[in-house]
Amino acid sequence: MGYGLTNVLLVALGGALGGMGRFAVSNLLARYLGKAFPWGTLAVNASGAFLAGWLLGSLGIANAPSPVWLFTVAGLLGGYTTVSSFSLQTIELWQGGQQLRASVNVAVTLLLGLAMVTFGWLLSGASLSGASL
Template sequence: MEYGLINALLVAIGGAIGGMGRFAVSNLLARYLGKAFPWGTLAVNASGAFLAGWLLGSLGIASAPSSLWLFTVTGLLGGYTTVSSFSLQTIELWQDGQTLRASINIGITLLLGLAMVTLGWLLSGATLSGASL
């Protein structure tokens, strides 16, 4: 099998698994916390950012990403995290006249995502002097 096709399959399989994980987490949190705020999307994006940071610190990233990187970060976490749901849910809050909730969703998603990717990267053992984020 050609190397490019193998990489495409790794991304596709990872994306399918990640998408199912997002669906499960989002629905579980919506059931327990309600749908007044997009808690599920916030949780998957924050946990995905943490895992991406941890994997960056653990695996690094070469000019040609490894098969493990393609499967986990590009595929699995790419399918698990979601900018489109975040965007749609934020617009929905805005259109429903819930501008404060929409604004909070934007701020929390951005700040929490950056904090979580940094925390994951630091907890992987990477150091600020030894590698750059």
């Protein structure tokens, strides 16, 4: 399966839906939890990591990703999760004199992301022994 128009459209549609989901979740959490810490970005990245791990364990990865993989992981979760917002918010915290919050954001995002992708993988019924994420 190459990079034909159908595959590009699957990724584009998934990315559009994922981006809208990220926007909604981030804004909802900012409204309820405030903007002193990027809770929305942390939540979308953690939940996206969980779903990616679950899908990886459920669908696996083939040499040529399936249309489901392209839509859900490359598109939907690619648009939903965000390294750029995480990076910008961390820099804003740091430059705003909140070095501790910036450092906590980096550490929690990394550790929670790894934990959530592993949890999703395990919840799918896949085993970590002898397999690679």
